[in-house]
Amino acid sequence: MKRSKGVKPLAGARNRPGAARNSGNRGSRRTAEEPREASQTDAAVDLIRSKIIDMSLQPGSRLDEPLLRNHFKLGRTPAREAINRLVAEGLVNISPNRGGMFVRGLDFVEIGEVIMAYQLVETVLAQLCSFDDDSLVADLEEIQARYTREVRGKSFLGITSVNEEFHLRMHRSIGNALFYEFALSTHRHLRRLLVLIYKIENRERNVLEAQMEINLDEHVRIIDAISRRDRTGLSQLLPAHAQQAQTRLARILSEERVPPLTVDRLLNDFFATRRGRWADRD
CATH class of the missing domain: 1.20.120.530 (GntR ligand-binding domain-like)
Structure with a gap:
């Protein structure tokens, strides 16, 4: 059966005895967890975007996972996904020469x-x-x-x-x-x-x-x-x-x-x- 893109199979599910019997419960738990993770990421993106727009995070300021985790109290995965999405939106730039990610300038x-x-x-x-x-x-x-x-x-x-x-x-x-x-x-x-x-x-x-x-x-x-x-x-x-x-x-x-x-x-x-x-x- 074709696997949905972006959804990883459960570790050892094919080889472990009883996997088929328990797959329904496991699937229910996963379905319940994924929306929460997505919701946390959406909330993180909205929060950081707002801070960039109102300039609480000033143009050119450094943005990294430790800052988001410690200052904004975000989990590791939501913080990482939020940065990736804000890079895609163009509000955050990756600058290898400067060694990190930065809020887009406003010159x-x-x-x-x-x-x-x-x-x-x-x-x-x-x-x-x-x-x-x-x-x-x-x-x-x-x-x-x-x-x-x-x-x-x-x-x-x-x-x-x-x-x-x-x-x-x-x-x-x-x-x-x-x-x-x-x-x-x-x-x-x-x-x-x-x-x-x-x-x-x-x-x-x-x-x-x-x-x-x-x-x-x-x-x-x-x-x-x-x-x-x-x-x-x-x-x-x-x-x-x-x-x-x-x-x-x-x-x-x-x-x-x-x-x-x-x-x-x-x-x-x-x-x-x-x-x-x-x-x-x-």
């Missing part, structure tokens, strides 16, 4: 890549979002209600989490699994950037509150455009909404809260770097 080039990817996925979303998804508007309205509560509570991690859910619900309507995975990855990286922006804006209460009201209003207008099946309006709203991240960064940089460097220059440097790499390949 100007990285920010440029996130902004470009975000604007790309939202521009495509505006063109492909399905108006024939019967539950889309109701789902977005329910998510928006939760988003509003997170905004009022000024929970940056919660705001970015529900915002991600809002956008991915629209992406799900497209029905393209590969593009959805790209959008999911983009929004996870975007969350970390948005938390950083919120934390900077939080130093000036009026700036933060004004931006939150803009975000709320734009979400409402996006839902309205979808409910009216207004493709032209949605094609204007979603790219403009994505542009907000760049606009907010430009304002921060212009006010010299970080070393002076415009986002436009950042993006120009990013594209120049890419052109150089492509030229080298040719």
Whole structure:
């Protein structure tokens, strides 16, 4: 009989007398144990991802099993599996030269890549979002209600989490699994950037509150455009909404809260770097 991929046979089960009689009980125990292990790993991934996104684990900081076991009280297997999954998500990098694994950096080039990817996925979303998804508007309205509560509570991690859910619900309507995975990855990286922006804006209460009201209003207008099946309006709203991240960064940089460097220059440097790499390949 073909063995399921990834499930190891029980040691000595084929040769041990009575194995067939006891296989049912043993299988029940294994079935009960595997969900618990998977649940522990999922919880570990969610915990570490949240710490990376809210920058409790800072960009560039070292990440290893002893840290996860001792600081976050994770078991050996969940810790190892969590790191593997976060590497696959791109939030953790393996650096053999530095001798370990590290939280992905968030320098100007990285920010440029996130902004470009975000604007790309939202521009495509505006063109492909399905108006024939019967539950889309109701789902977005329910998510928006939760988003509003997170905004009022000024929970940056919660705001970015529900915002991600809002956008991915629209992406799900497209029905393209590969593009959805790209959008999911983009929004996870975007969350970390948005938390950083919120934390900077939080130093000036009026700036933060004004931006939150803009975000709320734009979400409402996006839902309205979808409910009216207004493709032209949605094609204007979603790219403009994505542009907000760049606009907010430009304002921060212009006010010299970080070393002076415009986002436009950042993006120009990013594209120049890419052109150089492509030229080298040719």
